[in-house]
Every structure is written in structure tokens, then in C-alpha cells.
Amino acid sequence: MTKKEKILKSALTLFVRDGIDATSTARIAKESGVASGLIFHYFKNKDGLVQTLFLELKNKISELNRTRNDLSCFTRENFKTMWMNGIRSGINEIETIRFIHQFKYSRYIRLEEREKGKSFFTEQHAYFRDGIQKGILKNMDVELMGEIVFEQMLLVITYIQEGRGSIEDIESYYKIARDSIFS
């Protein structure tokens, strides 16, 4: 792992554990075993680090999403697959999910990013639109639809993560999401 990667990794862990504001760059440097100045060599400033981290994680997820799921046309089956894949990888990458959620509601998000950041499904608006046209989905704003599904997934992931519910009941959790948006 390069020093740059070490910085990003420690930043992610600390941001999620303590919050972005409450994590000092000095702390990140210490945790990743590099000199405090190095952060400012790789990133313009703290904000730059936060933005970079967000973009990298977002891209990682988007890519995962794209390679694992076929989103060229909407079907009842591939939506379910996508949703369940999302929950499963969300549980494995809880830090990533938490950071994205935190970032979305922080003062670090830029206005331009806000809309794009609201959902995993930014790039899937066309996918939802296809579902609406086929009469499978409720006829509503695809942005709002994406946000609702994303927030629900987050709640379910957290619910399982905290041991309050079991992954084996995933089918029943899925029904909530499905019924929310299916017509």
C-alpha cells in the first residue's frame, strides 16, 4: 500500500468512527504512519482529501454495481438481484456506506455534488424510467425514487450490521423496498 493509500484508508476509518469534522489531519497522519505534511502534498487541503475519498468510494461502488448487475433494461428480477447485491456488499463495506451517507449530509458536499450524491442510483435513472414506462414502477420522479430506495437500503444494512435483524430475513426486507415503488 502506498502512503497515499494509507492516508485514504485511515481517513475513511476515522471519519466514520468519529465524524469528519472531529477528525484532525494530524490524527489521520499519525494513524497512517506518515508525516503530517504529506497529506498536503497529495491533497490540496483537508477538503481535497474528503472530496477525493468520496469520489474514489463512489466510483468503486458504481463500478461494482455496473459489473454485477445488468441495468440496460428494467425487470422485476434484475431489480431484486441488484437490491440484494447492494445489501450484501453494503454489509461487507459498511465503512464505505457510512462515509457516503455522512458525506451527503455534511457541509463538505458541494452543491454540484449534492444531487449526484443523493443516490447510488444516479446513473440508473434511465433504468428506473424504463421500469415506469413498462408499468412496473409507480409513475413518480426517478430522483426521489432513487433516494427512497437508497435510504431504505441504508437502514436495512445498519439494522443487520447492528445485529438487530438477520440477513436471512432479507426477503422480507426486500418486500418493503419493492412495495414502496412498484405500482
Place this chain on the structure above:
Amino acid sequence: MTKKEKILKSALTLFVRDGIDATSTARIAKESGVASGLIFHYFKNKDGLVQTLFLELKNKISELNRTRNDLSCFTRENFKTMWMNGIRSGINEIETIRFIHQFKYSRYIRLEEREKGKSFFTEQHAYFRDGIQKGILKNMDVELMGEIVFEQMLLVITYIQEGRGSIEDIESYYKIARDSIFS
């Protein structure tokens, strides 16, 4: 308005606008036109101010909820009424809603509060249970149910607030919530 109230009012506004961490006590004092020390006369420390603010707002909402809605038994009709009342007052009291949401995901929330804070509907778990028993609601954990409904309401309120959707479409937004949890 007493100085104590002025402090709480300014704190709410600034917390929502800039975030809790990014709002200094000095700023709050300045904005409310009191001496910086007065905050610590009324509240043990910044955390005390945040906690007090949260509790006051939570109580205000709970009371509103209790007086406006009959939650002694669950019916399709009174759930709808409650939900719509919630959206309407949420739009009027957007600061309150935003602060509670922010607080819930901040490092200021105490573990004891976390569970209780997760939903407006803490006190309505029995209400949901009644709905399940009557076969109206899906058979699921009422806690998770409360959280899902709350987050959805938040998204809808924000959506309308930001001018992306109209309050006149409230009926269609309601259907999402209803279908999520109704069996």
C-alpha cells in the same frame, strides 16, 4: 424572548445551516446578542446546549403529534391523517426536522438516546403493533418500521421544501409510505 430562548433559537438556526461541529459557541452568542459566557451559565457546555435543544424540540413534536392524532388504535384512516399532518408540520418546521435528523447521525447523540431518537414514532410502537395484529401492516419489527417511515417522511419534506415537488402531490407520496408497510 428571554436570553436563554434567544440562545436556543440562534443555535438551532446555525446548527442546521452550518452543522453542529462547525458552529462555534462564540458564533451562537454573537447571533443571539448575548455575552459568550452566558451560554455556559445556562448550559453546562456545548454538548449540554445541543442535548437541551434536542430534547425541547423532540418534546414539542411529540406533544403536537399526541394532541393532533388519535393513536389509541390503528386504522387505515388515522395512519394517513397522521402521516399527512407530519408532512405538513414538517414543512413548516423544517429547521426542527433537519436538526433532529442531523443530531441523530452526529457524535452528540448518546447511546441511550440513539434507540429512542431513531424515530418520531418511538412512543407509537404500540400503535404499529396494533396495526400488525389487525393484519393491516406487514408483520415486521416495529422499530425498523418506524425508522423507515420517518426517513421517508424526511425525504419527502426535503423534496417539497427544495421546490422539487409540490405539496399538492402529497397523495402520491403517501402511497409510497403506505405500500412500504401495509401488507
Place this chain on the structure above:
Amino acid sequence: MTKKEKILKSALTLFVRDGIDATSTARIAKESGVASGLIFHYFKNKDGLVQTLFLELKNKISELNRTRNDLSCFTRENFKTMWMNGIRSGINEIETIRFIHQFKYSRYIRLEEREKGKSFFTEQHAYFRDGIQKGILKNMDVELMGEIVFEQMLLVITYIQEGRGSIEDIESYYKIARDSIFS
């Protein structure tokens, strides 16, 4: 006990336990159960409280000293009596002793007070001089002599107070003092 007395009593306890600087007037007010403003009604300011406390305690001790010991002329016997009385009352009034010692080395002592404050024995310089003239004491500055005896007493009192030595060995501690200054 009047409120003024309560203030002085609490101040003494807190000053000795935590130090004068580290004791706030607010703390004193709280501990003595009075309003914070009352301290400034009875004493000009914190310094005034400290000075008053010092003078009252000093007077109490001087009076005790005067009534219990005959210091009109120096004898081996009455010096011993005085020394032993001093140790015994010092052990009973440890707070008083500690405060005077603390005060002596603090920034609260005024230059005028410094000399006078250096010893219990300020008023007994004539007594020491008598001892010198009679050839019982070493021929030395009576001020220095007083300070040395006072510091030694303090060490012995503390030593016993802390349970490191027993009051029953007082005779042997006395010999140190005696041999220091007797010719």
C-alpha cells in the same frame, strides 16, 4: 454561623485543598451555600477575601499563643512548652497552618506583609533577643531564627499529620529545634 463566616470557612477548606488560584469565587459561593455576588458584598474582591482570611487566622493563632504561653522572659522551659503547644495545636488546626504557609509563598502576599508573615514569632522577636542575651540562644538574627523554627514546626506537623511519625516521639523532634538554635 453567619453567611460571612460560612464564606470564610469554605474558602479556607478549598484554598488548602486545591490552592488559592485554583479555587474560584463561584466554587466558594456554592460550597458555602450563598449567592456568588455576596462574596463581593462582604469583601472588595477575591484578594480582599484572601487577605481577610489570612489576617483572621493569624490573629487567632497569635492570641492563642499569647494566652497559652508566657513570653515575657525566655527560659529553656517555656520555650519547650511553647514549641510543644505549637505542634499540638498545629495538628488540630492543620488547615489554618497549611493556609498560612501557602499564603506566605503565594503572589497574594503583599510586600508589607511578607516580613511580618514569615513567622508565628513575629511578635516574639523580643523573646528571642532575651534568650540570646541570656546566652541560651545562638547569637544570630532573630528573624532568621524565627523562620527556621517555624519551618521546622511545619515539617514536623506535616510529618505527624501524614502518619509518617507519631506524636509520641515529640520529644525527639523537639531536640532538633532546640539544638538548631540553642548555643
Place this chain on the structure above:
Amino acid sequence: MTKKEKILKSALTLFVRDGIDATSTARIAKESGVASGLIFHYFKNKDGLVQTLFLELKNKISELNRTRNDLSCFTRENFKTMWMNGIRSGINEIETIRFIHQFKYSRYIRLEEREKGKSFFTEQHAYFRDGIQKGILKNMDVELMGEIVFEQMLLVITYIQEGRGSIEDIESYYKIARDSIFS
């Protein structure tokens, strides 16, 4: 002189002149011509600075004591030499002496340090014990003995420093110390 040394030097001067509590870190920074934050780069906090200063000075003195005086066995002659060396270097290093004394009676001293700090002579308890065994010293607790000798030295050093007595009379001051503890 490095900036760290400058900080320690200014701290010593100000602590002795105004007291530890009454000396702000800002004042120390200003006096030593460094940024206020640098103090906290080198020392964990104000307490860390105070502790470091104490340990450095204590070590300096101990070393001086060890190199100048032979304390492997107690004799009347080398005790006198040691005592006189102590007075002379105490007069030259009055700040050091004053700070150690102040520290000893401050709230900064830690319980573990308290015993060790009570005397220059901590490391010389064996030396005193040797003197007792040889019948030269009074048969008493060597800790108390050390404290008594130290306090006496402090009084004498101060006495000379303040111009109340002359270094030329050192022989007569010595007799006080000697008679206190010699049997």
C-alpha cells in the same frame, strides 16, 4: 538555544516571578518569542511543561551534587563541604531552587513525585544512614532529616539572596544545620 530550550527558560523565569498558576502559556510563548502553539508541540499540555522543567532541573542538581561531593561514606568534613557547596550553588541558581520549592508545594506535583521531591537528598538517604550508624547523626528518620536540612538551606539561600545576611557568615549558618541533626 533551540526554541524548546527558550520555552523552558522563559517558563522558569516567569514561574518563579509570578507563580505557576498565574503564568499563562501565552505569556511564556511571547516571552520566549515563539508561537503559542509550539508549547503544545513539544509538551503535551501546561502540566507536561511544568513536569519536564522540574525533572530537568532536578537532574541538573542531582548531577552537580554527585560530581562535586563524595557521598559514599558520611564524615563530618564531607557533610560540611556538601552543605556549603549547596548554599553556594543555590545562590547562583536561585531560580532553580525557587522553582523546585514552589513546585513541591503546588498542585502540579504528583503523589508519586511528592516523596522523591521533598529533598535534594533523596538519593542520599544511605549517606545519612551511614552517619547515624557511625553515631555522628541523631537517630531519626532519614527522610525527615533530609527535608529539614533542605528547608533550612532554602531559608539561608533566600536570606542571603535578599541581602539580609552575608555569605561571609556562612560558617554560622552552617552551625544551625549541623546542630539540628548531629547527635
Place this chain on the structure above:
DNA sequence: GATGAATGAGTATTCATTCAT
């Protein structure tokens, strides 16, 4: 690339003191 000393504005909090009631 990498270090960590150095900066100084900013933060939460404390505190002696005042004063209207």
C-alpha cells in the same frame, strides 16, 4: 517524495466582577 518544526487564528470554557431586583 517525505519530514516534522513552526505558525497563529480559532475553540470551548472559566472566572472575577457588576448590577438590577
Place this chain on the structure above:
DNA sequence: CATGAATGAATACTCATTCAT
């Protein structure tokens, strides 16, 4: 006498950021 709300300067400490090495 007595209260405690109110003040604002001062305090210890943090932190993002710079820069010489």
C-alpha cells in the same frame, strides 16, 4: 442583606496549513 443573571477578557489547547530541509 442577598440573589443570580449577565458580562467579556483571559485561558489552555487544537488545528489546518506552510515550508525549510
